[in-house]
Amino acid sequence: MTLRVLLFASYADVLGAPEIALEVPERATVQDVIASLLARPGGDRLPPRPLVAVNQAYASPATPVMPGDEVAVIPPVAGG
Amino acid sequence: MTLRVLLFASYADVLGAPEIALEVPERATVQDVIASLLARPGGDRLPPRPLVAVNQAYASPATPVMPGDEVAVIPPVAGG
Amino acid sequence: MRTAIVERPLDAAGLLREVSRDANGAALVFVGTVRDVNDGRAVTGIEYSAYQAMAERELAAIVGEAAGRFGTDDIVVEHRIGTLGLGEASVVIAVGHPRRGAAYEASRYVIEQLKQRVPIWKREHYADGTREWVHAGNGAAVDPVGAGETVREVSR
Amino acid sequence: MRTAIVERPLDAAGLLREVSRDANGAALVFVGTVRDVNDGRAVTGIEYSAYQAMAERELAAIVGEAAGRFGTDDIVVEHRIGTLGLGEASVVIAVGHPRRGAAYEASRYVIEQLKQRVPIWKREHYADGTREWVHAGNGAAVDPVGAGETVREVSR
Numbered sequence: 433m434t435l436r437v438l439l440f441a442s443y444a445d446v447l448g449a450p451e452i453a454l455e456v457p458e459r460a461t462v463q464d465v466i467a468s469l470l471a472r473p474g475g476d477r478l479p480p481r482p483l484v485a486v487n488q489a490y491a492s493p494a495t496p497v498m499p500g501d502e503v504a505v506i507p508p509v510a511g512g
Numbered sequence: 513m514t515l516r517v518l519l520f521a522s523y524a525d526v527l528g529a530p531e532i533a534l535e536v537p538e539r540a541t542v543q544d545v546i547a548s549l550l551a552r553p554g555g556d557r558l559p560p561r562p563l564v565a566v567n568q569a570y571a572s573p574a575t576p577v578m579p580g581d582e583v584a585v586i587p588p589v590a591g592g
Numbered sequence: 593m594r595t596a597i598v599e600r601p602l603d604a605a606g607l608l609r610e611v612s613r614d615a616n617g618a619a620l621v622f623v624g625t626v627r628d629v630n631d632g633r634a635v636t637g638i639e640y641s642a643y644q645a646m647a648e649r650e651l652a653a654i655v656g657e658a659a660g661r662f663g664t665d666d667i668v669v670e671h672r673i674g675t676l677g678l679g680e681a682s683v684v685i686a687v688g689h690p691r692r693g694a695a696y697e698a699s700r701y702v703i704e705q706l707k708q709r710v711p712i713w714k715r716e717h718y719a720d721g722t723r724e725w726v727h728a729g730n731g732a733a734v735d736p737v738g739a740g741e742t743v744r745e746v747s748r
Numbered sequence: 749m750r751t752a753i754v755e756r757p758l759d760a761a762g763l764l765r766e767v768s769r770d771a772n773g774a775a776l777v778f779v780g781t782v783r784d785v786n787d788g789r790a791v792t793g794i795e796y797s798a799y800q801a802m803a804e805r806e807l808a809a810i811v812g813e814a815a816g817r818f819g820t821d822d823i824v825v826e827h828r829i830g831t832l833g834l835g836e837a838s839v840v841i842a843v844g845h846p847r848r849g850a851a852y853e854a855s856r857y858v859i860e861q862l863k864q865r866v867p868i869w870k871r872e873h874y875a876d877g878t879r880e881w882v883h884a885g886n887g888a889a890v891d892p893v894g895a896g897e898t899v900r901e902v903s904r
Binding site: 518521570584586587588589590591592 | 645671706
Binding site for chain 1: 802
């Protein structure tokens, strides 16, 4: 299935876009999303376990993702 | 000798004036000032060991006082 | 560093500007105000008085201590005296610092020391027309026996 | 309670007014600003960006937690995004509370949680014309190998 994945800040820079369409297996989890991202051009410059949010909430690697979910990869935050 | 003693807030109320002239022995200390104050009308309503400042600094009971010193009796503070 | 005991309304925004410099990443402004209820009684205003010369010295000493201890000269404190209405500011403490942790610590140090050491007193005015000296509970109070006005211990 | 991620200059005095009520004896305003030097390098400005929808949710959640934990609904937080110059405020946290201790604790809770959880990022611009993403050091960073821009870990 195809997922829409949001990228921010340094992660958007290294993967070359603020948003990408990612091909993942059916019944995929956050871990599958990460594996798919790391395999893309520039993905070798991501950390091995980046933080991911699903539908605007931090998610664990085991969290399932479905088409239509808002999936975002979150670089270390630096607000304040 | 005669000392000028400043009184504030509730202490000025109970002793009836913001400033009084107090008769104390030569070579008096803060403790003598307190004893003399407690003996005045209204002095029974002061605490037994009120805080005293000499020349605008908190003083101990043993601190000597001299004519010309600015002596003040300090009620519990409540700033802020 | 600047400290003052004043008889005019306090300007928190002005003090904030005073401690803001490009070298500081954090500024903290504490404002103490007159509350409408204290210890269950309806308050209509507070009358602050000071042993002004000593209060100024003591406040300056506290700010000097905070500057040395927490590593910033950007500390400004003003305490107002006179009669204040509800919601009016009695004290403003502004601290600027390169780092936020030290800004919080310096601000807290100043207000706690101020409340313990600076010779300022307050008399609350109540909705029922009475008024009372308020003591912070950290020292000896006037014996209220026979007093037309009483003294209570409170904390804020 | 009110929280917002905004693209305009912040008004600390306005937020202070928003949390000031006659029932509160204390108000505390924290202002985070752009520093001229970070880690020894001359900074000329900072570009803040956010995952805006999630940042708003996370910020509101933090303020809700602080309200419950410290017992006040008078908490207002605004975080600015976009490009900020030296000395400009990136975040303002205003807390009103009947008692000062809880005001300090609530304010500190909000800024510490904000820095850990709210998806906002910053890129510093330096006097030498370069710019870098700044990471707070509490998570994984981009591997800088081969990068035209590098990522550093800092704290404020």
